[in-house]
Amino acid sequence: MTNEELSYIAGFLDGDGCIMLQLVYRHDYVFGYQIRASIVFYQDVRNKYFLEWLKKKLKFGYIRNRNDGMSEYTIVGVETVSQVLRLIKPYLKLKKRQISLALRVLKQMPGSGNKLTPKKLLRLSRLVDGFSDLNYSKKRTNTSAKVEEFLKSHHLL
Amino acid sequence: MTNEELSYIAGFLDGDGCIMLQLVYRHDYVFGYQIRASIVFYQDVRNKYFLEWLKKKLKFGYIRNRNDGMSEYTIVGVETVSQVLRLIKPYLKLKKRQISLALRVLKQMPGSGNKLTPKKLLRLSRLVDGFSDLNYSKKRTNTSAKVEEFLKSHHLL
Numbered sequence: 001m002t003n004e005e006l007s008y009i010a011g012f013l014d015g016d017g018c019i020m021l022q023l024v025y026r027h028d029y030v031f032g033y034q035i036r037a038s039i040v041f042y043q044d045v046r047n048k049y050f051l052e053w054l055k056k057k058l059k060f061g062y063i064r065n066r067n068d069g070m071s072e073y074t075i076v077g078v079e080t081v082s083q084v085l086r087l088i089k090p091y092l093k094l095k096k097r098q099i100s101l102a103l104r105v106l107k108q109m110p111g112s113g114n115k116l117t118p119k120k121l122l123r124l125s126r127l128v129d130g131f132s133d134l135n136y137s138k139k140r141t142n143t144s145a146k147v148e149e150f151l152k153s154h155h156l157l
Numbered sequence: 158m159t160n161e162e163l164s165y166i167a168g169f170l171d172g173d174g175c176i177m178l179q180l181v182y183r184h185d186y187v188f189g190y191q192i193r194a195s196i197v198f199y200q201d202v203r204n205k206y207f208l209e210w211l212k213k214k215l216k217f218g219y220i221r222n223r224n225d226g227m228s229e230y231t232i233v234g235v236e237t238v239s240q241v242l243r244l245i246k247p248y249l250k251l252k253k254r255q256i257s258l259a260l261r262v263l264k265q266m267p268g269s270g271n272k273l274t275p276k277k278l279l280r281l282s283r284l285v286d287g288f289s290d291l292n293y294s295k296k297r298t299n300t301s302a303k304v305e306e307f308l309k310s311h312h313l314l
Contacts, residue, residue, distance in 0.1 A: 007161040008248065011168025014207075043251075050171075050251050091165060094200075094207050 001057055001087075009057065010091030017041050019085070019095065019102055021128045023142035031121050032150035033142065035128060037081040037106055041073040058084050082106045098134040105131065118156040122148055158214055158244075166214065167248030174198050176242070176252065176259055178285045180299035188278050189307035190299065192285060194238040194263055198230040215241050239263045255291040262288065275313040279305055 013019075018040045023033045039061070043051050051063050051073040060083070061075035075081055082103060089099050105127045110116035125144035132140055151157040170176075175197045180190045196218070200208055208220050208230040217240070218232035232238055239260060246256050262284045267273035282301035289297055308314040 004160055004164040004248070007164035008168035008250070011165035011170075012172040013168075014165075015169040015172025015174065017172065047251060053250065091161070093165070093210065094204060 003091075005057060006088060007091045009054065010088050010093070012041075012054075013039075013088060014092055014094035017095075019081075019098065021102060021105060021131045023125055023128055023144070023147060025142060025146075031116065031118055031147075031156065032154070033121065033125065033147045035105070035109060035121075035124055036076065037078055037102070037109075039075040039081055039084060042070050043073075045069055045071045047071070058087075060084060078106050078109045098131065101127065101131050101134065118151045122151060122157065160248075162214060163245060164248045166211065167245050167250070169198075169211075170196075170245060171249055171251035174252075176238075176255065178259060178262060178288045180282055180285055180301070180304060182299060182303075188273065188275055188304075188313060189311070190278065190282065190304045192262070192266060192278075192281055193233065194235055194259070194266075196232040196238055196241060199227050200230075202226050202228045204228070215244075217241065235263050235266045255288065258284065258288050258291065275308045279308060279314065 020036075020038045020040065022036045022038075024036045025032060026034050041051060041054060045065055048063065048065075048071040051071050055061060055063060055073055058075065060077075060080040061073060063071060063073045065071050075084055085099050085103055085106075089096065089103070092099060105124055108120070108124060122144060125147040129144045148157065177193075177195045177197065179193045179195075181193045182189060183191050198208060198211060202222055205220070205222075205228040208228055212218060212220060212230055215232065217234075217237040218230055220228060220230045222228050232241055242256050242260055242263075246253065246260070249256060262281055265271070265277070265281060279301060282304040286301045305314065
């Protein structure tokens with residue numbers, strides 16, 4: 001990708017993109033919660049070609065049509081989201097701090113040779129809280145307090 | 158401005174900027190209506206520094222704080238809006254067609270040696286209708302039909 005393309009995508013992401021870190025409850029997870037990372041772009045279905053262009057450039061993720069006349073391009077997963085964010089970060093102006101925090105959390109996520117412990121999950125969950133504050137999201141139901149409650153009630157902490 | 162800055166601003170404008178052509182009723186205008194051109198960017202007041210950066214780059218317009226916790230950066234006027242749009246247009250991906258139409262309308266607007274006639278206003282008003290269709294704006298009350306009605310009722314057409 002050219003620097004101009006990266007700048008363009010950074011501008012678009014600053015204006016209309018959404019980076020999310022979410023605590024997702026999983027009934028089959030020992031520690032109860034998963035940290036889900038995603039990047040989402042929406043467009044009126046008439047502008048789907050634009051999302052397809054974005055996907056061609058960013059390589060990862062999938063596009064789907066929602067029921068409300070919108071198309072949605074989503075990139076999920078620690079590795080892919082990290083890669084995309086690292087690529088765009090130098091060009092951001094509005095969400096740079098938010099993305100730095102996201103990358104800090106993602107770097108500590110369980111992966112190869114990086115085992116999750118209850119304590120670590122709780123610490124990461126608190127970072128997710130801080131991230132969501134930057135996102136100005138108000139309707140969060142799963143917070144680090146919930147994770148802590150789960151871990152305690154299961155005698156994991 | 159660098160090409161990277163222009164790309165960034167184009168991306169941001171595609172994502173979150175708003176270009177408007179509006180028919181504004183003016184009780185003191187002989188032909189009843191004025192065509193108003195503007196570019197608007199909004200941000201949470203906490204991100205006002207970003208609008209200030211934009212203004213520094215684009216040079217024109219003014220920033221104000223609204224009552225709802227948002228800051229608004231507006232560029233108004235045929236000449237200034239035309240200049241800004243011409244600058245950014247080559248870098249747009251989503252709003253290129255819309256901006257081409259806006260520039261076509263703006264070029265025909267009354268100015269130095271470019272006198273407005275009722276017929277011309279009506280023709281331009283119809284282009285404004287087409288522009289608003291591209292903008293997906295639904296709540297328009299002043300349309301070219303209204304302009305036509307005014308001009309006819311005042312025996313100007």
